[in-house]
Amino acid sequence: MKNRRYLYLVIFAIHILISLVAFKDFRIDPQNFAFSNVEDGLKNTFTLLSYVKEPVSHDGIFKYNAMNYPFGEYVFYTDNTPLFSICFKWFCHHIYDLSDYTFEIFQTTLILGIILSGLLCFYIFRKLFRDDRFAFLLAVFLPWINMQVMRIWRGHFNLSYSFLILLAIAFSIMWYERREHLRKRIWVLAASVLLGYCAFFIHGYYLPIVTGFQAAILLIYGLYNRKTKDGKQSLVASVALPVITVGFTLATLLAFDKFYAFRKDQNGGYGWDEIKVHFGALVTSQDFYTIPFPLRSMKWNSDAETLAFLGNCGLFAALFMLLLILFRKAERSRFKTIQKEFFNDPLKASLFWAGLMMFSISIGETYNTDGSDGFMVYNLFNPFLYLHWFTNRVQQFRCLGRLAWPFFFSFYVWVIYTLIAMTKHYTIKQKWTVLIAFAFFGGMEIKDYVDKFQSVHKDNVLSKKNAPDFKPLKLDYSKYQAFVPIPYYTVGSEVGDFVLDDYGPVSLFSFQFQMHSKLPMMACKLSRTVPEQSHMLLTLFANDSLLPELKSKLQPKPVLVCYDKTAAADLSLGVVPGENRAVARDYYLKINQFPQRNKLNAIDSFGNIVFYEWYPKL
Incomplete structure (x- = not known):
């Protein structure tokens, strides 16, 4: 037992040392470092920071209001790791305000996830093999080389938590070890339900990945032992686990997501190669x-x-x-x-x-x-x-x-x-030869991943240090209810006609400007957005048509229009819908003419951005 604890400490120390080397830039300047600062990485960073910073509204802590104004969105659809962001926001607003360090703390959890995976690997493979040597090597290698690690620098941060899958395996082993004790098995099943439930609120895909995987383990194990009490319990658990987990998850969404009934039940792209x-x-x-x-x-x-x-x-x-x-x-x-x-x-x-x-x-x-x-x-x-x-x-x-x-x-x-x-x-010498060869290939893989991490240094473009200097602007943000960036973007409805992709420089500006002004934006880059909400906003800015539901939610205050004149004039941009998307293209082109069509007067400018003041006709 003491020897095993010693090995856990050694594994922990090794991962700490590898992390110090791999994440050197983060260690030196955590506030201004980002693993990814473009596309999904930038958006996920923004939704995390803006959600934690914004005050808790009358709609409750689960409501996110920085995008998709005036509807807002629920935190479950923001890709900002809701389990972390909700708990952290509550802590910052009720216990102690650490919101200035949100991103540093969150990125630290990505590193801690790798370390936890190492400890779980040793636990799992030692149980399965009773061989400390290979269990030790696997505990060092697999957390760094598994399929999820690259998600960190791709900006899909919360998809990198491989320890969630390893916990499902660990709980399956615990289920097996307690085959003579039904009461203890019930506790393992309860822990597995909690794992799947929490995993869903880290990222929705973990529901089928983690809970589906463990349910499959229980099902197959039950089929192997179908004639025994052990097997019958496992077969029941293989059904109970996903049903209870999905039930709790669905109940939570129905309780707190007031838009749930209006969301699409399917997504485009299913089955694409x-x-x-x-x-x-x-x-x-x-x-x-x-x-x-x-x-x-x-x-x-x-x-x-x-x-x-x-x-x-x-x-x-x-x-x-x-x-x-x-x-x-x-x-x-x-x-x-x-x-x-x-x-x-x-x-x-x-x-x-x-x-x-x-x-x-x-x-x-x-x-x-x-x-x-x-x-x-x-x-x-x-x-x-x-x-x-x-x-x-x-x-x-x-x-x-x-x-x-x-x-x-x-x-x-x-x-x-x-x-x-x-x-x-094999002889002792032959066994050591195999072990060393295995260690060599695994060690080279870790070296390659460490080199990769060292090469992906990105500036945190949403930090105070890297934010643009908006001080020259002579705008009184308190007089506006929201702002709208043009070229306009709305992503997440999964209805092709209602999707306008964001142009990188425009979305970056809008994220930075939102964090500076604290104004909600009428653009949207989220997941599973209500299609009708996107439709109403597109109709407003493209056709100057204010539908009743949208009209009832707007305030009697002006909207600040942030118009990128260079991007709006460039029809060669990749985000401009093609001729095969005629409806979306029509929306895009008409919205780009919004200031001219409404005869708006410029009130300020910032580089390529021209600011206009627009009063909705309520």
């Missing part, structure tokens, strides 16, 4: 790898949503064993025996098959062998295929590639168990 995993992705390493795996796919290999690399240390271990069984008859026989032992073990087999089921979901309900030119294979092993018969809400999880993440850890359960068993008869 660009957001599914393809088999080749499993062996396609990142472009920054020093030692690439000798096999890679040349298609779908550059985007975070399609990358699903299993890691060099595991793949080279698999390659080593493949060569053994190809060229040595005795090893071939030993391999077959080991696989029988592995798949006859209900716990280990369940962890593997459940991960494979999640991978099956990630490749979609159909699999195209060569895009539109190849065969379409219907994936009968995908549970979403059958859920789709009853509800379209499965389409809310259109980025199916994310559901492959549990398979990363399931793969290592299988490959390392097999490697340990295959080398059990």
